[in-house]
Amino acid sequence: MAVSTPALSLERISKHFGALKAVEQVSMQIQQGERRAVIGPNGAGKTTLFHVVSGVLPPTAGAIHVFGNDVTRLPTHRRIRLGMARTFQITNLFRRLTVEHNVYLALQGLTPTKWQMFRPQGSVKELVQQADRLLEEWNLEDRRHALVTELSYGEQRALEIMLAVCQKPKLLLLDEPTAGLSPAETATAAETIRRLPRDISMLLIEHDMDVVFDLCDTMTVMHLGEVLATGDPASVRGNPQVQEIYLGEAIEA
Amino acid sequence: MRGSTKAILGGLAFCVLLVILSRALSSYYLVLSTRILIFAIFAMSLDLLVGYTGRSSLGHAAFFGFSGYATGLFALKVSNNLILTIGAAVLVTFLMALIFSALALRARGVYFLMLTLALSQVIWGIAFEWRALTGGDDGLPGVPRPVIGPYHLTDSSSFFLFTGGMFVISAAILLLIVRSPFGLTLQGIRESASRMSALGYNVWLHEYLAFLISAIFAGAAGSLLAYQNGIVSPTQLFVVSSAEALLMVILGGAGTMIGPFFGSVVVVLLEYLVSQHTERWVTALGIIYIMVVVGAPRGIYPPMRDFVIRRLRRGKGPKAAVSVPLPEPAPGITMGADT
Numbered sequence: 001m002a003v004s005t006p007a008l009s010l011e012r013i014s015k016h017f018g019a020l021k022a023v024e025q026v027s028m029q030i031q032q033g034e035r036r037a038v039i040g041p042n043g044a045g046k047t048t049l050f051h052v053v054s055g056v057l058p059p060t061a062g063a064i065h066v067f068g069n070d071v072t073r074l075p076t077h078r079r080i081r082l083g084m085a086r087t088f089q090i091t092n093l094f095r096r097l098t099v100e101h102n103v104y105l106a107l108q109g110l111t112p113t114k115w116q117m118f119r120p121q122g123s124v125k126e127l128v129q130q131a132d133r134l135l136e137e138w139n140l141e142d143r144r145h146a147l148v149t150e151l152s153y154g155e156q157r158a159l160e161i162m163l164a165v166c167q168k169p170k171l172l173l174l175d176e177p178t179a180g181l182s183p184a185e186t187a188t189a190a191e192t193i194r195r196l197p198r199d200i201s202m203l204l205i206e207h208d209m210d211v212v213f214d215l216c217d218t219m220t221v222m223h224l225g226e227v228l229a230t231g232d233p234a235s236v237r238g239n240p241q242v243q244e245i246y247l248g249e250a251i252e253a
Numbered sequence: 254m255r256g257s258t259k260a261i262l263g264g265l266a267f268c269v270l271l272v273i274l275s276r277a278l279s280s281y282y283l284v285l286s287t288r289i290l291i292f293a294i295f296a297m298s299l300d301l302l303v304g305y306t307g308r309s310s311l312g313h314a315a316f317f318g319f320s321g322y323a324t325g326l327f328a329l330k331v332s333n334n335l336i337l338t339i340g341a342a343v344l345v346t347f348l349m350a351l352i353f354s355a356l357a358l359r360a361r362g363v364y365f366l367m368l369t370l371a372l373s374q375v376i377w378g379i380a381f382e383w384r385a386l387t388g389g390d391d392g393l394p395g396v397p398r399p400v401i402g403p404y405h406l407t408d409s410s411s412f413f414l415f416t417g418g419m420f421v422i423s424a425a426i427l428l429l430i431v432r433s434p435f436g437l438t439l440q441g442i443r444e445s446a447s448r449m450s451a452l453g454y455n456v457w458l459h460e461y462l463a464f465l466i467s468a469i470f471a472g473a474a475g476s477l478l479a480y481q482n483g484i485v486s487p488t489q490l491f492v493v494s495s496a497e498a499l500l501m502v503i504l505g506g507a508g509t510m511i512g513p514f515f516g517s518v519v520v521v522l523l524e525y526l527v528s529q530h531t532e533r534w535v536t537a538l539g540i541i542y543i544m545v546v547v548g549a550p551r552g553i554y555p556p557m558r559d560f561v562i563r564r565l566r567r568g569k570g571p572k573a574a575v576s577v578p579l580p581e582p583a584p585g586i587t588m589g590a591d592t
Contacts, residue, residue, distance in 0.1 A: 075450070077455050080450070085452075086451050103316035104437060
């Protein structure tokens, strides 16, 4: 392939809430197949940036391109149709529906099936087969008829990722996929993410540095809404400014 | 498909029951039963919004009453053919719903509740003030008894049967819709609109369609009530009508589609009993409402269903758990993490 268009390109994105500059002039390019982590202390603007990229919040200024398409003013669902998918930091599932129905909703989101009004859900054979396969792959087949509220937190986090992945996205935004998980569960989740197809470009917010170093090719450090450093994990780790914000306040005059 | 066979058998049994009732009941009780069926259609149409889409509307009487007036005017001025009238009234209501829903869906949660209330009261206000067209607070009297071709539905038995037919058709279509992929989509929106957008759904458009479908059935019910009463009064458009329908949905069991039928049975019968002794029906309505929210938040149908399922299941081994909706929150409080 010739020089390919980036999977995601942010050009000088700003998001202000009144006087608060949550995100300020952030530019970023994620190449196809790249796995990028965004780290930074609380309040750095990571999740706000995610909301802007996924279309939940409109940017105050700047432009967003997904695979070369300008999506700056597009609503979320139109961006998703370009091959984007996202997970949520705070588990966001269909709580009073069964696991199976959660998967159906994810599978039919990008198909015309979702408009069908006059046939029972279970009669869409293709969907049922896809769901069967996925539930087996993700070790959830015996939980298929359980309500989401009956799942353990670890299972819910797994389902959170599964819903985003089962539409076969080309660009995946993961908002703290291991938030609140035990060390063992974190390892499982990281392994799950690592095994995703290599051609999926990823933007990952994460606090667990082991996970970041394990999964990502490149890192961007945000601080107070701005990009502080970008590069491969080793060089970012060696950056004195990064050490400063993570290891404590610098001795300033 | 065993499930659908059962549903068809259940529907047929219900039809037989209606025919038997139409022969057995006295004219007085036929009128009462017809009222139950009409309000059941109305309440089921509301359940599509409240129970499935998670949109608690306090303005559903707008469709119900608007269609009533359309029916009255059409029957008086154009034709008294029942099929034509209902068709015309539903069409006009649908057109009104195109605008009403677009305006109402601009808000969420409590604001949505207030907006639907305000919009429906605007329509009520118009009906109340525009005496030349609607008769104002006197209502629109003299809606003639309906006719279908050579058949006159003058007696209460034949009108009861016609209403029963409308009920069965409405229930079948609505049940089919809520069990379809589209119906699941609506439930997904109820649970989390933000997740639905993140899965590529145009949430607004689905909600809009749900509203329009709901308006069609509310309109059909409103048209039937106009014929049933022989008069269209602003009451049919009033907020109390909306609240009654909402109570039927919540009392019966929101998100079950069958529940609102039982809700209609209970509320219409209670209304009949209470109004024999006092004029304070609205007060009673309020008390029942509180009792339901406190005492039976899931409504009366889900516990009944669970009981029957448990009885039937003996010897069959562990079957898949039936997804039973949890308590519906009081209307106005929408679920899900919405921005």
